[in-house]
Amino acid sequence: xxxxxxxxxxxxxxxxxxxxxxxxxxxxxxxxxxxxxxxxxxxxxxxxxxxxxxxxxxxxxxxxxxxxxxxxxxxxxxxxxxxxxxxxxxxxxxxxxxxxxxxxxxxxxxxxxxxxxxxxxxxxxxxxxxxxxxxxxxxxxxxxxxxxxxxxxxxxxxxxxxxxxxxxxxxxxxxxxxxxxxxxxxxxxxxxxxxxxxxxxxxxxxxxxxxxxxxxxxxxxxxxxxxxxxxxxxxxxxxxxxxxxxxxxxxxxxxxxxxxxxxxxxxxxxxxxxxxxxxxxxxxxxxxxxxxxxxxxxxxxxxxxxxxxxxxxxxxxxxxxxxxxxxxxxxxxxxxxxxxxxxxxxxxxxxxxxxxxxxxxxxxxxxxxxxx
Amino acid sequence: xxxxxxxxxxxxxxxxxxxxxxxxxxxxxxxxxxxxxxxxxxxxxxxxxxxxxxxxxxxxxxxxxxxxxxxxxxxxxxxxxxxxxxxxxxxxxxxxxxxxxxxxxxxxxxxxxxxxxxxxxxxxxxxxxxxxxxxxxxxxxxxxxxxxxxxxxxxxxxxxxxxxxxxxxxxxxxxxxxxxxxxxxxxxxxxxxxxxxxxxxxxxxxxxxxxxxxxxxxxxxxxxxxxxxxxxxxxxxxxxxxxxxxxxxxxxxxxxxxxxxxxxxxxxxxxxxxxxxxxxxxxxxxxxxxxxxxxxxxxxxxxx
Numbered sequence: 322x323x324x325x326x327x328x329x330x331x332x333x334x335x336x337x338x339x340x341x342x343x344x345x346x347x348x349x350x351x352x353x354x355x356x357x358x359x360x361x362x363x364x365x366x367x368x369x370x371x372x373x374x375x376x377x378x379x380x381x382x383x384x385x386x387x388x389x390x391x392x393x394x395x396x397x398x399x400x401x402x403x404x405x406x407x408x409x410x411x412x413x414x415x416x417x418x419x420x421x422x423x424x425x426x427x428x429x430x431x432x433x434x435x436x437x438x439x440x441x442x443x444x445x446x447x448x449x450x451x452x453x454x455x456x457x458x459x460x461x462x463x464x465x466x467x468x469x470x471x472x473x474x475x476x477x478x479x480x481x482x483x484x485x486x487x488x489x490x491x492x493x494x495x496x497x498x499x500x501x502x503x504x505x506x507x508x509x510x511x512x513x514x515x516x517x518x519x520x521x522x523x524x525x526x527x528x529x530x531x532x533x534x535x536x537x538x539x540x541x542x543x544x545x546x547x548x549x550x551x552x553x554x555x556x557x558x559x560x561x562x563x564x565x566x567x568x569x570x571x572x573x574x575x576x577x578x579x580x581x582x583x584x585x586x587x588x589x590x591x592x593x594x595x596x597x598x599x600x601x602x603x604x605x606x607x608x609x610x611x612x613x614x615x616x617x618x619x620x621x622x623x624x625x626x627x628x629x630x631x632x633x634x635x636x637x638x639x640x641x642x643x644x645x646x647x648x649x650x651x652x653x654x655x656x657x658x659x660x661x662x663x664x665x666x667x668x669x670x671x672x673x674x675x676x677x678x679x680x681x682x683x684x685x686x687x688x689x690x691x692x693x
Numbered sequence: 694x695x696x697x698x699x700x701x702x703x704x705x706x707x708x709x710x711x712x713x714x715x716x717x718x719x720x721x722x723x724x725x726x727x728x729x730x731x732x733x734x735x736x737x738x739x740x741x742x743x744x745x746x747x748x749x750x751x752x753x754x755x756x757x758x759x760x761x762x763x764x765x766x767x768x769x770x771x772x773x774x775x776x777x778x779x780x781x782x783x784x785x786x787x788x789x790x791x792x793x794x795x796x797x798x799x800x801x802x803x804x805x806x807x808x809x810x811x812x813x814x815x816x817x818x819x820x821x822x823x824x825x826x827x828x829x830x831x832x833x834x835x836x837x838x839x840x841x842x843x844x845x846x847x848x849x850x851x852x853x854x855x856x857x858x859x860x861x862x863x864x865x866x867x868x869x870x871x872x873x874x875x876x877x878x879x880x881x882x883x884x885x886x887x888x889x890x891x892x893x894x895x896x897x898x899x900x901x902x903x904x905x906x907x908x909x910x911x912x913x914x915x916x917x918x919x920x921x922x923x924x925x926x927x928x929x930x931x932x933x934x935x936x937x938x939x940x941x942x943x944x945x946x947x948x949x950x951x952x953x954x955x956x957x958x959x960x961x962x963x964x965x966x967x968x969x970x971x972x973x974x975x976x977x978x979x980x981x982x983x984x985x986x987x988x989x990x991x992x993x994x995x996x997x
Contacts (some may be wrong), residue, residue, distance in 0.1 A: 322798065323800075324797065324798060324800075327793075327797040327798070328798075331783070331786065331790070331794050334785075334786060335783065335785050335786065338785050352865065358813065424989065528781065528783075528784065529777060529779045529780070530781050530783055531781075531783035532747065532775075532777050532779075532781050532784070533775070533781045533795075533840070534781065534798075535747055535799045536745050536746070536747060536770055536775040537770060537771075537799055538767065538770045538771035538798070538799065538800070539798045691746075691747070
């Protein structure tokens with residue numbers, strides 16, 4: 322016990338003397354949680370649209386007004402030929418072309434039918450997809466209005482119409498931040514825990530102090546515990562700061578139990594720290610450790626369900642995410658914070674993460690050799 | 694019981710490619726100051742790392758205070774002190790914190806063995822609140838020695854403790870070792886400096902993993918077979934060239950401002966040599982008998 326106490330004392334002294342680590346632990350979560358959710362937004366706005374109006378009628382004007390008034394589209398150009406408009410797409414000044422044919426109004430009233438031409442620049446898939454969909458909705462809406470104008474109400478009712486009114490549970494206003502903030506917090510905790518622990522032992526190797534430690538009668542598990550505990554505490558501090566920021570700035574208060582959240586994070590941190598330690602036992606320089614951690618972090622983050630839903634991944638990718646601790650944390654964070662899930666709902670996640678913690682730490686401990 | 698025993702100890706790096714230590718055997722008695730002398734890459738550090746249980750031997754065996762370096766490595770670790778060639782204390786902890794830390798992990802206290810390190814620590818005391826990384830080279834060595842001594846080790850292993858240290862600090866360091874010897878601590882030290890060899894009780898000359906000889910410095914010197922002459926001339930490069938072309942010369946090596954020369958004929962007259970050199974057009978010739986040094990012995994053994 323006395324040994325561990327002194328190891329911890331030494332470790333904390335070193336951490337508090339390293340100003341950049343302190344800054345990382347305190348400012349990184351605050352800054353990232355303030356900036357990232359504002360920037361990482363899926364809602365596509367400011368889609369540039371080029372419109373070719375060959376009709377110049379009141380109907381076409383009405384349609385254009387409706388599109389620009391929606392707030393999603395910006396009228397980038399108002400052209401007279403498709404060729405002209407296409408130049409705008411080529412120069413990346415327009416994302417969409419809408420062509421209104423000549424005689425749009427006349428044919429619409431006479432034949433009850435008219436076609437519009439929409440061309441989408443699909444280089445940015447998300448923007449193209451959503452832009453096309455928005456435009457489709459606006460046009461459909463517009464059709465409804467016209468029908469209301471043209472057709473007498475009495476003849477409207479016999480037509481069966483299925484109208485869908487969606488209701489959003491747990492996040493009624495589809496507030497994007499509510500969804501992103503817990504996810505980003507999960508990533509932050511993972512990064513701080515993983516990188517700090519991986520770099521720490523490797524630093525001792527680089528400076529050569531591990532050599533001096535290895536000739537002492539210090540026990541392996543004492544040494545590893547001496548490394549784990551300080552970063553476990555730091556991880557919890559980062560998490561608390563993150564929760565505070567999301568409460569103060571985004572007004573996100575966990576619906577579920579805070580105790581449960583901390584309980585899960587405690588176990589999760591053990592797993593992440595174990596992973597960091599494992600990496601450090603295989604590396605000799607901080608550079609190597611940094612690159613290996615980076616590789617895994619990229620995979621963890623991009624395949625963790627933060628930006629893209631795991632459900633829509635191909636089967637093999639889903640299998641990969643089973644081995645990604647971050648995906649469990651992101652899911653649990655969203656479940657507990659947004660949905661108010663209890664232990665009954667997350668015990669499976671908890672068990673898996675506990676499994677990770679045991680396996681990774683044991684592996685790290687076995688692989689840390691005092692003799693080469 | 695000997696303090697350190699090596700029995701055909703070997704270490705091979707890579708897949709049998711580089712033999713770092715080749716069947717080395719020697720013994721160090723209790724309370725002895727033993728020096729392992731050899732150039733860089735001779736295998737000194739590998740031997741030290743095997744003896745301090747940091748490296749597993751590939752052949753042979755070794756024991757420290759009667760404990761096997763493989764089987765009893767845990768027991769050895771609490772009984773020996775090791776000072777690696779590279780400064781390996783925490784640069785971001787102060788002098789005092791480093792000492793306390795190492796005392797603690799050896800389950801002892803600074804006060805308990807203070808008498809051992811007192812003479813050295815007194816010099817460090819004014820800087821005890823300074824970060825270890827900010828100390829001068831000599832001070833770092835002293836601190837490292839203190840940390841290696843803090844648990845009163847039975848055997849102290851010092852791997853090139855004076856490499857990169859200025860001459861004054863080097864002399865001071867060896868003074869400290871002599872004092873430690875009086876405390877009945879066995880010291881095994883390695884160094885690439887031949888002049889430090891004379892300060893050891895016994896030395897082992899090592900080259901490319903092979904142990905050439907083990908003896909007291911005096912015995913090694915007296916075993917030098919020929920009479921050595923120190924020769925000096927105004928034009929040294931020309932002198933060395935002339936000497937190596939001279940039939941009578943057996944060996945000839947540059948040694949500081951002199952050249953150390955031995956002759957085939959042990960009874961050769963100094964005048965004969967001198968006049969020969971003058972004939973060859975050399976001026977300012979100085980020629981006198983000189984006792985052999987460890988370096989001469991080392992070079993002699995290498996050339997055989």
